[in-house]
Amino acid sequence: MILAIETSCDDTCAAVVTEGGEILANVISSQGVHDRFGGVVPEIASRHHLEGIGSVLDDALTRAGASFEDLDLVAVTCGPGLVAALLVGVASAKAIAAAHRLPLAPVDHLHGHVAATFLGPVPLELPFLSLIASGGHTLLARVSDRGPEFEVIGQTLDDAAGEAFDKGARLLGLGYPGGAALERLALDGDPEAFAFPAGRGMPGLDFSFAGLKTALLYRIRDLGEGETTRRRADLAASYQRAIVEALALRATRALEQTGLERLAIGGGVAANGVLRSRLRELGVPLEVPPMELCTDNAAMIGSAARFVEPLSYPEYLDLDVYASGERRFVRT
Amino acid sequence: MTILAFDTATRATTVALSTGSAEPVERRDDPARGERPRHTTRLMPMIAELLELGGVAWEEVDRLAVGVGPGTFTGLRVGVASARALAQARGIPLVGVPTLQSLAVNALACGDRAGTDVVLTVLDARRGEAFVAAWRVSDLRGTSPGGSLSGRPAGAPQALVGATVAGPHALSEIARRVGPSTLTIGEGAVEFREVLEPSGVSVPEDDSELHRVTAINHCRLARQIPDGDLAEVRPAYLRRPDAEIALDK
Ligand SMILES: [Zn+2]
Numbered sequence: 250m251i252l253a254i255e256t257s258c259d260d261t262c263a264a265v266v267t268e269g270g271e272i273l274a275n276v277i278s279s280q281g282v283h284d285r286f287g288g289v290v291p292e293i294a295s296r297h298h299l300e301g302i303g304s305v306l307d308d309a310l311t312r313a314g315a316s317f318e319d320l321d322l323v324a325v326t327c328g329p330g331l332v333a334a335l336l337v338g339v340a341s342a343k344a345i346a347a348a349h350r351l352p353l354a355p356v357d358h359l360h361g362h363v364a365a366t367f368l369g370p371v372p373l374e375l376p377f378l379s380l381i382a383s384g385g386h387t388l389l390a391r392v393s394d395r396g397p398e399f400e401v402i403g404q405t406l407d408d409a410a411g412e413a414f415d416k417g418a419r420l421l422g423l424g425y426p427g428g429a430a431l432e433r434l435a436l437d438g439d440p441e442a443f444a445f446p447a448g449r450g451m452p453g454l455d456f457s458f459a460g461l462k463t464a465l466l467y468r469i470r471d472l473g474e475g476e477t478t479r480r481r482a483d484l485a486a487s488y489q490r491a492i493v494e495a496l497a498l499r500a501t502r503a504l505e506q507t508g509l510e511r512l513a514i515g516g517g518v519a520a521n522g523v524l525r526s527r528l529r530e531l532g533v534p535l536e537v538p539p540m541e542l543c544t545d546n547a548a549m550i551g552s553a554a555r556f557v558e559p560l561s562y563p564e565y566l567d568l569d570v571y572a573s574g575e576r577r578f579v580r581t
Numbered sequence: 582m583t584i585l586a587f588d589t590a591t592r593a594t595t596v597a598l599s600t601g602s603a604e605p606v607e608r609r610d611d612p613a614r615g616e617r618p619r620h621t622t623r624l625m626p627m628i629a630e631l632l633e634l635g636g637v638a639w640e641e642v643d644r645l646a647v648g649v650g651p652g653t654f655t656g657l658r659v660g661v662a663s664a665r666a667l668a669q670a671r672g673i674p675l676v677g678v679p680t681l682q683s684l685a686v687n688a689l690a691c692g693d694r695a696g697t698d699v700v701l702t703v704l705d706a707r708r709g710e711a712f713v714a715a716w717r718v719s720d721l722r723g724t725s726p727g728g729s730l731s732g733r734p735a736g737a738p739q740a741l742v743g744a745t746v747a748g749p750h751a752l753s754e755i756a757r758r759v760g761p762s763t764l765t766i767g768e769g770a771v772e773f774r775e776v777l778e779p780s781g782v783s784v785p786e787d788d789s790e791l792h793r794v795t796a797i798n799h800c801r802l803a804r805q806i807p808d809g810d811l812a813e814v815r816p817a818y819l820r821r822p823d824a825e826i827a828l829d830k
Contacts, residue, residue, distance in 0.1 A: 292822040344666035566625035
């Protein structure tokens with residue numbers, strides 16, 4: 250049995266997963282305290298992780314019907330993410346593992362998102378193209394085996410896709426985090442009402458969403474307050490369409506370039522219905538994990554841990570965290 | 582009683598193991614001024630090293646003690662998260678030791694240093710401020726180096742000045758109030774020497790061991806503090822997050 254911990258952003262997560270990829274417990278405690286700040290505040294997130302992690306761990310073990318004595322491995326996200334937040338999870342994981350002399354698997358958060366597709370009775374067949382899009386990251390990867398060394402073939406040069414949703418939502422007065430609210434508003438709008446840039450002219454597999462946000466800002470200024478309010482749904486639908494097209498376009502290019510025949514998506518943006526249906530049109534089988542495995546969770550970390558070389562006691566006692574993703578990726 | 586104690590509130594990482602009536606054994610890491618703390622990478626290896634050295638298995642640890650600050654936020658969280666997880670994973674009682682109080686116990690090592698009635702403890706709070714608290718030395722006596730508590734009621738001694746954040750002006754006010762027979766110690770005492778000494782208190786040499794937070798004192802205090810719910814052992818931040826303060830403005 251694997252106990253997994255994830256605290257890289259603002260969700261305090263613990264899960265118990267078997268070596269075979271069965272989820273026995275997957276506990277997610279969302280902080281919901283950052284909305285009034287318009288974004289996740291690292292110091293506040295870290296304080297909440299510390300407050301919550303003990304009961305989240307208890308909860309996960311109880312639901313799994315397990316005790317610390319039943320564990321074979323402890324897994325934890327070491328990065329990328331907010332350093333102060335990651336430290337709460339890593340300190341807890343090291344202590345639990347050391348207290349029972351268990352091995353510890355250091356897991357990369359993005360490997361976790363990819364590994365969400367390895368859970369369940371029928372894991373996706375290799376190789377496949379993985380599109381991870383969330384508030385923290387946006388990337389395309391060629392996944393040829395289940396280990397952490399998957400090949401990142403495209404990534405965002407500025408904002409993440411989820412960030413673009415949230416920033417657009419804020420410009421439209423939908424508050425933070427506004428991705429889901431924007432999607433709801435867009436249901437009543439015309440996605441072709443406004444032409445927002447989807448980065449068609451930008452070659453390659455990398456993403457850029459900063460220009461899109463600026464385009465929306467200018468359009469709102471041009472329209473003026475009254476007209477913006479009247480056409481909010483159209484703005485939302487057109488803006489959403491641009492993000493979805495930017496993602497779909499690069500996924501198409503990536504499938505062509507790599508010859509891969511399967512596509513898996515993950516990350517919070519994978520919840521977006523318009524994105525899902527657009528990607529289903531690409532002509533390859535699309536794997537979408539259940540929602541609670543798309544957004545940040547610890548079950549995916551436990552899943553990834555099965556394909557990581559674990560560190561045995563006492564090798565991991567000096568383990569540190571890392572903020573950026575450069576540590577574990579091969580870039581081509 | 583076997584007690585494992587550690588503190589990560591200051592730049593230092595200090596771990597101590599107390600078995601039976603013997604003097605506690607300490608491992609510590611002291612980054613130089615300006616160097617980053619190494620709590621994350623040094624704490625657990627030093628804990629493992631001390632347990633190994635003492636031939637102590639986890640099931641033999643009767644009590645854990647962790648410094649709850651005030652101090653650096655990230656350092657405090659590393660210490661408290663580690664302590665709670667160890668306690669949770671092994672079912673060991675945990676107590677939170679106020680770091681300033683543990684520091685104050687250093688004053689007892691001076692013996693009956695003539696004219697020292699009060700100990701003022703000062704830690705660097707950055708941004709030109711200090712974390713500060715004061716005790717009457719006589720009130721700390723129950724925490725004698727031998728660990729004997731005979732004749733003293735359980736519970737922590739009452740502070741003369743409760744832990745607070747102070748800028749230079751407030752700090753000199755506090756120093757004046759506690760009077761000239763005050764021993765002033767801690768890395769913050771060194772940092773604010775120019776403010777403190779003109780206010781009449783005495784600050785030992787910069788390199789004096791009296792300025793160091795040591796988990797050996799935590800071991801002593803841990804006997805006096807009752808343990809309770811793990812979740813109640815939390816950092817004494819003393820400062821709200823900047824984002825919250827900014828939002829209120
Ligand atoms: Zn994520």
